Amino acid sequence: MNSSQKEALKHRLLKLAELKSTGAPADLAFRFEISERSVKRIVKEIRDEGIDIRYSQTYRSYVTEKDFQ
Numbered sequence: 001m002n003s004s005q006k007e008a009l010k011h012r013l014l015k016l017a018e019l020k021s022t023g024a025p026a027d028l029a030f031r032f033e034i035s036e037r038s039v040k041r042i043v044k045e046i047r048d049e050g051i052d053i054r055y056s057q058t059y060r061s062y063v064t065e066k067d068f069q
Helices: 003-018 025-032 036-048
Strands: 053-056 061-064
Touching (some): 003 025, 025 036
């Protein structure tokens, strides 16, 4: 995966997180056609960029900071 593809996935993941519709990491990996480990690596990179994103059991989705439960 090149850097432009990774940036596109980060953007898609953040948009889905805003909508609370990423699903579990395994679901997201299936949707993006990448491994679950790659999903977690991308989430870590997003966090390293200063964006607070977490997995919410309530929504069964990654969410951004304003939606934490």
